[in-house]
Amino acid sequence: MSFEATILGLIVLPLAAGVAVFLARQTAWPLTLAIAVLQLVSAFQLAGIVSTDGPLRYEVGGWGAPLGIDLYADGLSALMLLMTAIVGSAVSVYATAYFGSHESGEKHGHDQHLFWPLNLFLWAALNALFLSGDVFNLYVTLELLTLAAVALIGLAGTVEALAAALRYLLIAVAASLFYLLGVAMLYSVYGTVDWNLLGSQLRSDLPSLCAIALITVGLLLKTALFPLHFWLPAAHANAPAPASALLSALVLKASFFMLFRLWFSVFPGADLRLAGHLLAALGAAAIVWGSLQAIRQRHLKLMVAYSTVSQIGYLFLVFSLAAEPTVAWDAWSATAFFALSHACAKAAVFMAAGSLQYATGSGDIDALAGTAQQQPVTVFAFAAAGVVLMGLPPSGAFLAKWLLLESALLSGQWLLASVVIVGGVLAAVYIFRVVARSLVAPEGRATRHVPLLMQFVPLLLALVSVALGAIGPQAMSLLEVGTPFPPLTTGGVP
Amino acid sequence: MTYAILYALCGTVLVGVGFFGVVICRHVLRKVIALNIMGAGTFLVLIALARRTPGTLPDPVPHAMVLTGIVVAVSATALALALLRRFHRETGRTELDRVVE
Amino acid sequence: MNESRFRQLLVVGFAALVVAIVGGLATAIVALPTEATGLAPNVEQQLGQSGAKNPVTAVLLNFRGYDTMLELTVMLLAVLGARALTRGGIGDDPYTGLRMSPVLDGFVRVIAPVMIVVAGYLLWVGGHAPGGAFQAGAVLAALGVLLHLTGVAWSRHLSESTERWLLIAGVAVFLAIGVGSMSAERRFLEYPSAWAKWLILSVETVATISIAAILLALYRSGTLRYTFQTKQDVKGTGR
Numbered sequence: 160m161s162f163e164a165t166i167l168g169l170i171v172l173p174l175a176a177g178v179a180v181f182l183a184r185q186t187a188w189p190l191t192l193a194i195a196v197l198q199l200v201s202a203f204q205l206a207g208i209v210s211t212d213g214p215l216r217y218e219v220g221g222w223g224a225p226l227g228i229d230l231y232a233d234g235l236s237a238l239m240l241l242m243t244a245i246v247g248s249a250v251s252v253y254a255t256a257y258f259g260s261h262e263s264g265e266k267h268g269h270d271q272h273l274f275w276p277l278n279l280f281l282w283a284a285l286n287a288l289f290l291s292g293d294v295f296n297l298y299v300t301l302e303l304l305t306l307a308a309v310a311l312i313g314l315a316g317t318v319e320a321l322a323a324a325l326r327y328l329l330i331a332v333a334a335s336l337f338y339l340l341g342v343a344m345l346y347s348v349y350g351t352v353d354w355n356l357l358g359s360q361l362r363s364d365l366p367s368l369c370a371i372a373l374i375t376v377g378l379l380l381k382t383a384l385f386p387l388h389f390w391l392p393a394a395h396a397n398a399p400a401p402a403s404a405l406l407s408a409l410v411l412k413a414s415f416f417m418l419f420r421l422w423f424s425v426f427p428g429a430d431l432r433l434a435g436h437l438l439a440a441l442g443a444a445a446i447v448w449g450s451l452q453a454i455r456q457r458h459l460k461l462m463v464a465y466s467t468v469s470q471i472g473y474l475f476l477v478f479s480l481a482a483e484p485t486v487a488w489d490a491w492s493a494t495a496f497f498a499l500s501h502a503c504a505k506a507a508v509f510m511a512a513g514s515l516q517y518a519t520g521s522g523d524i525d526a527l528a529g530t531a532q533q534q535p536v537t538v539f540a541f542a543a544a545g546v547v548l549m550g551l552p553p554s555g556a557f558l559a560k561w562l563l564l565e566s567a568l569l570s571g572q573w574l575l576a577s578v579v580i581v582g583g584v585l586a587a588v589y590i591f592r593v594v595a596r597s598l599v600a601p602e603g604r605a606t607r608h609v610p611l612l613m614q615f616v617p618l619l620l621a622l623v624s625v626a627l628g629a630i631g632p633q634a635m636s637l638l639e640v641g642t643p644f645p646p647l648t649t650g651g652v653p
Numbered sequence: 654m655t656y657a658i659l660y661a662l663c664g665t666v667l668v669g670v671g672f673f674g675v676v677i678c679r680h681v682l683r684k685v686i687a688l689n690i691m692g693a694g695t696f697l698v699l700i701a702l703a704r705r706t707p708g709t710l711p712d713p714v715p716h717a718m719v720l721t722g723i724v725v726a727v728s729a730t731a732l733a734l735a736l737l738r739r740f741h742r743e744t745g746r747t748e749l750d751r752v753v754e
Numbered sequence: 755m756n757e758s759r760f761r762q763l764l765v766v767g768f769a770a771l772v773v774a775i776v777g778g779l780a781t782a783i784v785a786l787p788t789e790a791t792g793l794a795p796n797v798e799q800q801l802g803q804s805g806a807k808n809p810v811t812a813v814l815l816n817f818r819g820y821d822t823m824l825e826l827t828v829m830l831l832a833v834l835g836a837r838a839l840t841r842g843g844i845g846d847d848p849y850t851g852l853r854m855s856p857v858l859d860g861f862v863r864v865i866a867p868v869m870i871v872v873a874g875y876l877l878w879v880g881g882h883a884p885g886g887a888f889q890a891g892a893v894l895a896a897l898g899v900l901l902h903l904t905g906v907a908w909s910r911h912l913s914e915s916t917e918r919w920l921l922i923a924g925v926a927v928f929l930a931i932g933v934g935s936m937s938a939e940r941r942f943l944e945y946p947s948a949w950a951k952w953l954i955l956s957v958e959t960v961a962t963i964s965i966a967a968i969l970l971a972l973y974r975s976g977t978l979r980y981t982f983q984t985k986q987d988v989k990g991t992g993r
Contacts, residue, residue, distance in 0.1 A: 167936065174827065175929050178922045181834070182915075219820045221944030226796045228820045273838045280831055287824065295718055299824045302725045306732060306828060310835030313736065318743050321839070325681065325736045326749050332688050332729045333675050339722060340668060340695045344782065346715065347702040350792045369782040654784070661783045669776035677765055698783070705790045712792035713809035717818060720810070720888060721825045728832035731972035735836035738976050 168201035169286040177279035187275035195248035202244035214641040224353035231292030233641025254401035256612035311402035323393035334380035341373030381414035385445035395464040400513020408506040442475025450585030486566035487644040493562035500555035503624035504547035510617035511541040518606040529601020540618035545590035555627030660701035667694025805950025807882035823928035836975035887958040891965025924964030
């Protein structure tokens with residue numbers, strides 16, 4: 160498969176499938192599953208091509224930057240596309256059972272058939288975002304992603320979901336406008352919106368710094384970094400379980416990816432050390448605050464949503480750690496790998512939570528008494544994914560946290576190092592709370608039978624996330640392609 | 654100071670007014686209108702700065718960007734209004750609760 | 755310090771913050787060079803092969819056509835989102851058959867054909883002067899709204915399936931052209947210069963109808979009644 164073919168498979172065909180499913184409802188399941196397979200094949204192929212051939216460019220419309228739009232793929236994009244393909248496929252399969260069972264179960268007054276075209280469009284938007292080489296094109300794909308996400312939250316049909324979706328939409332549009340204003344300023348200074356060209360030309364003057372600030376603030380709002388995270392818990396908790404999985408696992412990573420990419424590949428011309436330390440400090444605060452809030456929650460999905468707030472914090476430590484050249488590669492690659500690991504684990508947790516909620520008929524953690532006996536598969540899936548969230552070996556998160564810890568210690572950032580450790584301990588507290596409650600003797604009525612797919616898909620994804628540590632070296636070598644911080648030596652991995 | 658820069662400054666003021674409105678106003682419809690003002694300000698900045706070309710014709714790329722931006726803003730506004738109408742229908746309220754942790 | 759004083763202080767503080775931000779941005783803008791060409795020379799160089807004489811149309815539909823395709827998808831998603839909240843499609847419409855006023859009726863009778871002609875003109879003129887699909891689509895949508903307000907039940911003749919086809923037509927045409935150019939050994943959405951003008955015109959025509967349909971669908975989703983139960987689920991704010 161050539162790069163062109165993978166683009167066809169990753170962007171064009173999911174869009175076309177979304178259109179087709181919107182036209183003809185009955186094609187929803189077969190088309191979605193076909194696209195899922197296609198995504199996995201294309202993403203793996205792309206990773207292979209990038210590993211051998213290096214970073215790839217594709218001129219859409221044949222014009223080429225700066226006049227046209229370029230698509231760009233390097234190791235980081237390939238890893239993100241793999242993440243999207245794996246998590247997206249798992250959630251799609253889970254959703255076939257989730258919406259199938261809910262239709263016969265409760266009475267919802269809305270069109271759940273719309274999940275399928277929305278899912279496909281979300282997928283296309285994510286892939287288009289990860290492959291984009293143009294900051295204005297990133298704006299359009301980000302908006303596409305936002306609208307799809309808002310619509311997915313609204314599918315739940317409850318008043319709380321509606322309010323959460325409305326709040327998220329308002330904040331997301333405001334954030335996008337900040338981003339757009341930043342892009343406008345960058346264009347007026349440098350005359351291009353292609354981020355590779357921008358990266359080679361960027362200097363540290365006032366308009367550029369303003370643009371960087373605007374873009375950063377917009378993306379921070381979208382990635383829900385503390386203290387701009389207030390919209391997230393309600394939105395992720397009230398959405399239907401497959402949507403929550405997609406939102407926490409993938410949508411947040413998209414805006415983070417943009418910030419990650421822009422900050423290190425486009426902005427290094429400017430001196431951003433102070434801002435980097437501020438971002439890392441906010442990340443550390445997010446880890447602690449999010450975990451503490453998660454421990455306090457009585458509702459299962461709200462707890463998981465606060466866990467997301469906390470885990471997002473780990474991703475931001477790199478903005479300070481990468482300032483030190485000796486540890487930059489470790490911190491950068493660890494962050495990318497952590498994003499992959501968290502995506503798989505969080506999606507598994509949300510799907511398992513959805514299954515448990517369906518089984519017990521209630522969203523409270525207290526209602527989980529006895530589920531270890533009655534829903535062993537689902538509880539095990541939750542626990543296994545929880546192991547990844549805690550950052551225990553052999554999961555990829557352990558590898559990532561180890562590298563982050565090492566980077567922090569080597570660059571003398573004692574506070575960040577201690578936060579990484581404390582974060583793991585706090586995560587253990589909220590995960591164990593749920594597992595412990597499920598081990599208690601059952602009280603009240605027996606749980607409903609949960610469809611097999613809803614039990615085993617979270618388990619499968621959880622096991623994948625646990626096993627990610629095993630492919631750590633391959634992931635790292637993939638990430639080396641096109642990285643802004645080439646590795647100095649091959650040491651550092653235990 | 655050329656006319657272009659003056660219009661761009663006007664655009665920045667609009668962005669400020671709009672952002673202030675989005676955060677401070679409680680009624681969701683006012684928030685949506687404030688968002689549109691913010692959008693108008695951003696587009697004005699883009700178009701004004703495109704007028705700095707030395708010839709008679711402005712730079713067409715920001716104009717295309719603004720067209721795209723307007724369409725996106727309209728779509729998002731429409732969705733927000735649909736959500737608000739449904740929310741008002743269900744609860745009779747037009748203000749979202751303040752998020753308390 | 756009681757609640758409202760605290761809030762007043764917060765508002766004033768926030769206003770000060772916004773003023774500071776605007777001041778910073780203003781300083782940055784004033785610091786920009788007063789003359790900058792941007793991408794205008796690049797556009798002018800390639801304008802001949804782009805198939806449109808209007809540079810904005812050339813940028814929108816040829817050089818950066820990928821963005822326009824995605825933007826049409828954004829519009830479609832807004833409709834999907836609005837539909838996700840109602841029972842979908844053409845429903846219980848409170849305006850059908852409502853006669854509002856004879857002045858409005860008379861006005862619409864005169865203006866409706868004019869608006870169609872204006873829309874067609876805007877579409878055609880977009881090739882060489884300001885205009886194009888979005889403007890024409892907006893005019894058609896406005897016509898639809900006017901007809902709706904005068905109680906003309908034009909949507910009754912439109913089946914749900916036809917409406918869906920109209921909604922996706924814009925994106926579908928772009929995708930078809932893109933895939934077509936890929937199979938002809940070119941890049942995605944690369945138009946051969948000889949055909950560029952007709953490709954752009956056909957995309958714009960279909961897009962006009964699609965945009966009008968999308969805007970009208972969004973308008974209608976605001977007028978429908980919502981008549982079903984909701985399930986009280988998560989109190990998402992922890993109160």
